[in-house]
């Protein structure tokens with residue numbers, strides 16, 4: 178059999194047939210792929226522990242008989258990111274990250290910049306767990322850019338007026354941010370205040386690992402995160418599963 182080695186992260190895994198699992202992986206060489214892991218639910222499976230969320234491994238994969246499904250032969254775990262999995266807040270942040278990647282990334286398109294972005298985000302979350310929402314917001318903004326749906330934040334996408342000191346609505350199918358005149362009754366969930374727009378611009382400019390230098394009120398940051406995730410949902414025309422769950426599970430401090 179022709180095995181191919183690929184380095185990647187586990188985005189999800191779910192039971193399949195009697196003793197197997199199907200895992201979604203984001204890999205350097207193949208982009209996002211699905212792989213069947215035979216016997217992964219047997220007690221003595223060596224592969225079971227490799228399938229934890231965002232474990233990074235060197236996988237040995239070969240193309241299965243049916244369509245686009247790979248068979249995972251071996252996995253050498255390189256990083257378990259165990260420091261991120263000790264607390265509920267860290268785990269929910271990883272679940273949001275996985276949800277965004279599963280929904281927003283098309284299968285089998287390798288994209289080295291996306292891979293690096295995931296790596297940077299995991300490192301930043303591990304180094305500054307208290308700033309998880311800043312990193313998730315920055316990650317989503319940067320992923321939107323990398324996915325070819327750049328979000329214009331300087332000027333109204335409709336009339337071209339500067340958005341300096343103005344609030345705006347983020348409307349993907351109309352080209353990005355719109356001023357209040359062009360979008361008087363847009364969805365309130367996707368409305369960003371003048372201060373919010375400034376923060377989004379800064380988060381986009383800053384390297385992701387520096388996002389924690391911004392000090393924001395928790396409620397303000399939560400609103401920005403949900404707005405950016407809402408913008409992504411509208412862009413890809415899919416609903417993220419973890420957004421409501423996250424908002425319920427992780428209360429805004431203070």
Ligand SMILES: [Zn+2]
Pocket residue numbers: 333334335336337338355356357358359360
């Ligand atoms: Zn306008």
